[in-house]
Amino acid sequence: MSITFPSSTSHESHTFIPKTMRVLVTGASGLLGRAVVSEFKNSGHEVIGVAFSRAQGDLKKLNLEDSTAVEAFVDQEKPDVIVHCAAERRPDVVEKNPNGAKNLNVQVPGLLADISNDRGILLIYISTDYVFDGTSPPYDVRDKANPLNVYGQTKYDGELEVKRLNSSAIILRVPILYGETEYNGESAVNALIDSVKDGKATTMDDYAIRYPTNVADVARVIKDLSLKVRHEKVFISGILHFSAEEKFTKYRMCEVIAKVLGTSMDHLESVSTAPKDGGTTRPYDCHLSNRCLNGVGINTHCVKFEDWMQRWLTKA
Numbered sequence: 001m002s003i004t005f006p007s008s009t010s011h012e013s014h015t016f017i018p019k020t021m022r023v024l025v026t027g028a029s030g031l032l033g034r035a036v037v038s039e040f041k042n043s044g045h046e047v048i049g050v051a052f053s054r055a056q057g058d059l060k061k062l063n064l065e066d067s068t069a070v071e072a073f074v075d076q077e078k079p080d081v082i083v084h085c086a087a088e089r090r091p092d093v094v095e096k097n098p099n100g101a102k103n104l105n106v107q108v109p110g111l112l113a114d115i116s117n118d119r120g121i122l123l124i125y126i127s128t129d130y131v132f133d134g135t136s137p138p139y140d141v142r143d144k145a146n147p148l149n150v151y152g153q154t155k156y157d158g159e160l161e162v163k164r165l166n167s168s169a170i171i172l173r174v175p176i177l178y179g180e181t182e183y184n185g186e187s188a189v190n191a192l193i194d195s196v197k198d199g200k201a202t203t204m205d206d207y208a209i210r211y212p213t214n215v216a217d218v219a220r221v222i223k224d225l226s227l228k229v230r231h232e233k234v235f236i237s238g239i240l241h242f243s244a245e246e247k248f249t250k251y252r253m254c255e256v257i258a259k260v261l262g263t264s265m266d267h268l269e270s271v272s273t274a275p276k277d278g279g280t281t282r283p284y285d286c287h288l289s290n291r292c293l294n295g296v297g298i299n300t301h302c303v304k305f306e307d308w309m310q311r312w313l314t315k316a
C-alpha cells in the first residue's frame with residue numbers, strides 16, 4: 001500500500017465538504033455490489049450500477065467481457081470512481097471452467113485498470129483472502145500470496161493486472177461475505193441458514209477458520225476510501241485488507257443461527273478434521289489484518305454476527 005497525505009495541514013483536510021461523486025459499480029446485481037450501490041446512494045452520491053444476466057430496474061446491462069462496449073460505456077458515463085465487484089467468485093465453478101473465469105477475473109480487471117488509468121478515474125478492485133494459503137495468519141498487505149485453488153489464482157492474477165496497468169488503483173481484499181440476500185444460497189454464510197432449517201442430516205465443517213464479514217460494512221469502507229482519495233486528496237493506492245474480527249468455523253456459525261432461530265441442529269455432524277482430497281482445496285485460516293486500513297483512518301468496525309443474524313432472521 002502507498003499513502004501520501006495532501007500538502008495542506010491535517011486540520012485543513014478535515015474542512016473538505018463531501019461533494020457528490022459519480023460512482024460506477026460493476027456486479028451491481030450481486031451480493032456485494034447491491035450493498036455498494038445502496039451505501040453510495042444513501043450518502044447522496046450518483047451511482048451507475050451495471051449488471052449482466054440480472055440487469056433490472058435502475059441497473060444497466062453491460063457485458064464486461066466486451067472491451068469495446070466497456071470503454072464506450074465509461075466514456076459516456078464519466079465516473080469519478082469505479083468499484084469493480086463483478087467476478088466469478090464460486091471456487092467450484094472456477095475449478096470446472098478455468099478459462100471462462102480467467103476472462104472475467106483476470107482480463108476484465110486489467111481492462112478496467114487500463115481505462116481508469118487513462119482517464120484519472122479511481123479504481124477499487126475487490127479481491128479475496130483466498131490469495132493466501134492460510135498457513136500463517138494473520139496476513140498483512142505485504143505478505144506473500146500463495147493461492148491454493150484456481151479461483152484464488154485468478155483473483156491474484158487480476159490483482160497483478162490491476163497493479164501493472166494502474167499504479168493508482170486500490171485493491172481491497174475481503175474474506176467470506178454475508179448480508180442481505182435474494183436467496184440464502186447467494187452467500188456461503190447465509191446458505192447455512194438453509195442447512196440449519198431444513199433438518200437434513202449432513203456433515204458440517206468445524207475445521208477451517210473463517211471471518212464472516214457483512215457486505216454493508218465492506219460497502220461503508222469502500223465509500224470512506226473513495227471519499228478519502230477523491231475529496232480529502234489523500235493518495236492511497238495498492239493493496240488493503242478488510243475483515244471482521246469474529247472467528248468461526250461453519251459449524252460454529254450454524255450454532256449462532258440455530259440459537260437465533262431457537263431450533264435444534266442435531267442433524268448437523270461436526271467434522272473437525274481437514275477435508276480429504278477430492279474437492280476444491282480451500283485455505284485453513286486467512287485472517288486478514290486491518291492494520292493498513294486503520295493506518296489511513298478508515299473505520300473498520302463491523303456488525304456483530306449474532307446481532308445481524310438476529311435482525312435478519314426475525315424481520316417481518
Ligand SMILES: NC(=O)c1ccc[n+]([C@@H]2O[C@H](COP(=O)([O-])OP(=O)(O)OC[C@H]3O[C@@H](n4cnc5c(N)ncnc54)[C@H](OP(=O)(O)O)[C@@H]3O)[C@@H](O)[C@H]2O)c1
Nearest residue numbers: 027029030031032051052053054064086087089128176177
Ligand atoms: N462472496 C464472497 O464470499 C466473497 C469473498 C471474498 C471476495 N469476494 C469478491 O467480492 C466480489 C463480489 O462478490 P459477490 O459475492 O458479490 O459476487 P456475486 O454475488 O456472485 O455477483 C457477481 C456479479 O458479477 C456480475 N457478472 C458476472 N459476469 C459478468 C459479465 N460478463 N459482465 C458483467 N457482469 C458480470 C453478475 O451479474 P449478473 O448476476 O447480473 O449476471 C453479478 O452482479 C468479487 O470480486 C469476489 O471475488 C467475494
